[in-house]
Amino acid sequence: MTNRLTLISSLAAVLAFSPVASAQDLPKTEFNVVGSIGILSMYKTMEAPFWTETVPAASGGAIKANVKPFTELGFKGGELFNLVAKGTVPMAHQVLAYTSGSVPTNEATDLVGVVDSVEELHDVAKAFRAYHAEFLAKEHGIKLLGYGTYQAQVIYCRDQFTSIADLKGRKVRASGASQQVFISHLGGSPIGLAFGEVQTALASGVVDCAITGALSGYLAKWHESAKFISPMPINHGLIAHIANLAWWNSLDPKVQALLETQLMGLESKMFALAATETKDGLSCNTGGACAYGQPAAMTLVPVAAGDAAIRDEAVTAAVLPAYKDRCGEACATKWNETIGAAQGVVIR
Structure with a gap:
C-alpha cells in the first residue's frame, strides 16, 4: 500500500508540476508581429487575442509579442513579405495574394476557380505545405509556420x-x-x-x-x-504565418516548439471561422x-x-x-x- 501511495503521489507531482516547469524553463522572449487588416475579424478575433492572450498564457508569461495590424502601421500589405525576408519585421501574417506578382508560388493554393469552399482550400493548403515551406526557406529566407484564410x-x-x-x-x-x-x-x-x-x-x-x-x-x-x-x-484569400528564418533559428528550441504548436492551433481556428463568415457576410450585406x-x-x-x-x-x-x-x-x-x-x- 505504501509503495502504491508513493507511486500515486509521484505521478500526481509530475502531472501537477511538469507544465509549469516547462513554461518556467522558457527564456524571456519578446518580439514584434505585424498582423493583417485591423478592422476585420481575422485580426480582431484571431490574431490579436492569439498574441496578447493565448501565447502569454501558454508560455507562463515568458513570451511577449507586440502585435499591430499592417493597416495601422502605414503599410499596404504586400511589402511585408520582403520586410520579413530581410529581417526588418521578424514575424507577420501575410495576405498571400498581395505578393502574387513578385512571388507567384505564394498564390498557388488560392488560384481563381480551383476550390469552391474553405474546407477544400484547407485540404489544398495541406497538400502544398511541405513544398511551400521548402521554397520559402530556400529562396526567401522565410519560415512558414501555418496558414489562415478569409471567407469566400x-x-x-x-x-x-x-x-x-x-x-x-x-x-x-x-x-x-x-x-x-x-x-x-x-x-x-x-x-x-x-x-x-x-x-x-x-x-x-x-x-x-x-x-x-x-x-x-x-x-x-x-x-x-x-x-x-x-x-x-x-x-478565398489565404494568409500565411511567416517569420524571418535567421531570426527564427536564433530562438530557443523550446520557444520554437511552443510557437509552432500554438500557430497550428490558430490555423485550425481560422479556417473554422472562415467557413461560417461567408454566410454571415452575405446575410449582413443583404438585410438578413x-x-x-x-x-x-x-x-x-x-x-x-x-x-x-x-x-x-x-x-x-x-x-x-x-x-x-x-x-x-x-x-x-x-x-x-x-x-x-x-x-x-x-x-x-
Missing part, C-alpha cells in the same frame, strides 16, 4: 448585374494576379487597389465593382456604395440576421445558370496558363503533383 471572395458592384459575364467593360478592383487575369479574360479592366482604398474608389466611381470577402466588405462598409453582390466564390452591426440593403444577385461554366472556361483558358507563365515549368509541375492531384485539375 465575392463580387460587389455599384450597378446591377445578373451574371459574371456582365463584368465585361467594367473596372473591377482585383486583389492578386489570379483575380486580375480572371477579370481581364471576362473583358473587364482589373484595377489594383489596397483594401483600405476601395470604399472611396467605389464611392467616386474609380471602380465599378470590387472583389473581397463576403464579411470583409460588409465590415469595411462597401455596401454604402456597392448595391449588388454575388455569392459566387471567386477564390447580422451579429456584426446593422444589416445593409444590398441586392443578392443569384448565381446565373451559366456562371460556373464561364468561370471554369476562364480557369482552363486563362488562369492556369497565366500562372504557369508567371511561375515556370518546374513550379507548374509541382502544382500538378500537389494541388492539382488533390483537386483533379491539371496545368498543361
